[in-house]
Amino acid sequence: MKIATFNINGINTRLGALLEWLRREQPEVVCLQELKAPEEAFPVEAIAGAGYGAIWHGQKSWNGVAILARDADPVEIGRGLPGDPDDTQSRYIEAAAHGVIVICLYLPNGNPQPGPKFDYKLAWMDRLLVRARHWIDSGQPVVMAGDYNVVPTDEDIYNPKSWRKDALLQPESRERYQQLLDQGWLDALRHVFGEERVYTFWDYFRQHWERDAGLRIDHLLLNAELAPRLRAAGVDRWVRGEPKPSDHAPTWIELGPAKRVARKAAPPKTPARQTTTRRARSAT
């Protein structure tokens, strides 16, 4: 089962590209960010025609997030990140889909820094830490996917020098991302790629795509219930190479099947010897 996150940068502008990517890659679950469309402008028919059910949280001009599920309807759990009733930006939505709790987020950019936008980013991350704590101990398999607008380390950018003052690289942003990992979330891309460089975003300037001058800012974090199922991860770079692309590429994980839950009627009367075997789990 493939779960992907993709900052589409305008869902109606790039609807053709989205449908082509869905057709070719067939992910079971998709998290989209930067719809840049109000609620009523979401192209629900076209996406249904591609075989996907969807829930979305739109907003005029900016932001906007959605969760798609192949041959299924995502069951919405909540929309809007709790913790600030005055926050009107559409950046967060939760659903159950294909047996997994899926959190789709579009973390604030935070530039320019310092300033009120950076303050908003850090406050948003503090609220996310609270919500993430709720989910990590839920006992459910959870993936928290999206555009985090955080370059976790200097190994996640082609060259940090010209980005030192950018909100994406600030210690305050990185500390909070690290606090998520410290809760027990697994950074799936980094886990699978190890020391290898991997980027998910290339800005439109200075031929950064052509030079592979990228950043890794789209992340999929897995809790301990889900992490053992991690089999592979990747970036669909071909999407970034198409005409008129988003500046992000779809970023995904591949999961193995869910472990079957035994529902036998009764345990054996005589306790057998402990024969439970534990397979090595690469993702724990």
Add this chain to the structure above:
DNA sequence: ATGACGTGCGATGCACGA
């Protein structure tokens, strides 16, 4: 130090992104 590019809004340049 700035801008390079791109999108939405809506009609012109501006806000915003990263």
